[in-house]
Amino acid sequence: MDYVAIRRALHQIPEVGFEEVETQAFLLDQISRMPQERVQVKKWKTGLLVRVSGTHPSKLIGFRTDIDALPVKEKTGYSFQSRYEGNMHACGHDFHMTIALGALENVIENPVKEDTLFIFQPAEEGPGGALPMMASDEFQSWKPDLIFGLHVSPDFPVGTVATKEGILFANTSELFIDFFGKGGHAAYPHLTHDTIVAASHFVVGLQTIVARRVDPLNSAVLTIGKISGGTKQNIIAEHARVEGTIRTLNQETMALIKDDIERQVKAIEIAYQCKGQIDYGANYYQVFNRKENVDPFIQFCEKKGFPYIICNDAMTGEDFGYFLKELPGFMFWLGVGKTSSLHSADFMPDEAALAQGVKVVSTYIREGV
Numbered sequence: 025m026d027y028v029a030i031r032r033a034l035h036q037i038p039e040v041g042f043e044e045v046e047t048q049a050f051l052l053d054q055i056s057r058m059p060q061e062r063v064q065v066k067k068w069k070t071g072l073l074v075r076v077s078g079t080h081p082s083k084l085i086g087f088r089t090d091i092d093a094l095p096v097k098e099k100t101g102y103s104f105q106s107r108y109e110g111n112m113h114a115c116g117h118d119f120h121m122t123i124a125l126g127a128l129e130n131v132i133e134n135p136v137k138e139d140t141l142f143i144f145q146p147a148e149e150g151p152g153g154a155l156p157m158m159a160s161d162e163f164q165s166w167k168p169d170l171i172f173g174l175h176v177s178p179d180f181p182v183g184t185v186a187t188k189e190g191i192l193f194a195n196t197s198e199l200f201i202d203f204f205g206k207g208g209h210a211a212y213p214h215l216t217h218d219t220i221v222a223a224s225h226f227v228v229g230l231q232t233i234v235a236r237r238v239d240p241l242n243s244a245v246l247t248i249g250k251i252s253g254g255t256k257q258n259i260i261a262e263h264a265r266v267e268g269t270i271r272t273l274n275q276e277t278m279a280l281i282k283d284d285i286e287r288q289v290k291a292i293e294i295a296y297q298c299k300g301q302i303d304y305g306a307n308y309y310q311v312f313n314r315k316e317n318v319d320p321f322i323q324f325c326e327k328k329g330f331p332y333i334i335c336n337d338a339m340t341g342e343d344f345g346y347f348l349k350e351l352p353g354f355m356f357w358l359g360v361g362k363t364s365s366l367h368s369a370d371f372m373p374d375e376a377a378l379a380q381g382v383k384v385v386s387t388y389i390r391e392g393v
């Protein structure tokens with residue numbers, strides 16, 4: 025399999041959560057080119073579950089990849105850039121899928137002892153595909169005994185595994201707040217309740233939560249990534265919307281931050297006479313690597329000579345945390361060398377990491393479990 029060609033083909037068809045129709049068709053086409061004797065495929069929404077029977081199975085080993093993209097306008101200058109204007113694989117899921125396909129081909133062509141399940145999960149970036157997929161009959165009837173997954177990272181050298189015991193990724197909650205006021209003519213502000221002013225003060229006020237409410241020895245992030253509102257420069261906006269995300273390393277801090285957000289919304293309502301409406305959207309459970317599962321993987325990397333690093337926890341989120349909440353397993357970062365951060369319009373991971381990713385995943389399935 026030509027990993028680079030596969031990754032580039034996937035890079036051209038980025039689709040956001042639960043719209044991965046062409047992606048699913050592409051994956052099915054690739055899988056159909058592999059020998060079929062040991063393979064069973066189930067579709068779940070825009071995702072796939074692909075089971076490969078082992079030679080002497082005693083358990084089912086799951087490897088999960090996410091398949092969705094982000095609403096980012098690409099600025100890589102790649103000759104193979106996104107064909108879907110405004111969407112981009114800016115979080116490396118094109119890499120994840122390619123590595124999964126490569127490892128799938130490897131275990132099909134050279135059968136391994138255990139049964140393996142390749143999970144192609146939609147909507148990791150939102151609204152979250154892991155929980156509904158896990159609840160589905162398709163998954164429940166093929167529930168793995170051990171599950172693992174990876175995420176590419178520009179923070180580590182190409183092909184390096186980085187992981188740790190305990191929390192790897194944070195608890196997350198999306199945050200959507202709508203302010204409803206009274207619109208009107210820009211020249212008659214005294215007759216309106218301006219939601220742009222209300223939302224602006226609200227966003228500035230939010231900055232005190234992590235700075236002044238959260239214990240400095242405890243980590244948290246509250247980022248507003250989008251503000252929208254209004255229709256024209258000389259009309260006072262009757263509606264404004266603020267969108268963001270909350271990240272914490274424990275549930276108590278998450279509850280404390282939400283509590284403070286709610287208080288600040290009430291304060292804005294009183295001060296600016298605009299009604300505030302909060303929606304926390306999708307919440308992701310932390311990615312927690314159990315010692316008894318991640319330690320053997322680290323020892324396996326050591327034994328096989330795969331470069332690895334024991335890393336710090338990160339404030340990124342992943343709905344893979346829900347798989348690990350229920351099933352034994354672990355997650356790791358795969359270094360893709362220095363480039364812009366995940367979610368950037370010019371995120372350009374080094375394709376040399378693809379072959380190493382396939383090697384780590386397939387060798388672990390073959391010799392590590």
Ligand SMILES: CC(=O)N[C@@H](CCC[C@H](N)C(=O)O)C(=O)O
Nearest residue numbers: 149150196197198269340341342
């Ligand atoms: C690895 C990564 O970048 N994951 C995303 C997960 C999205 C979380 C959720 N939809 C939110 O924005 O709160 C991340 O942004 O960390």
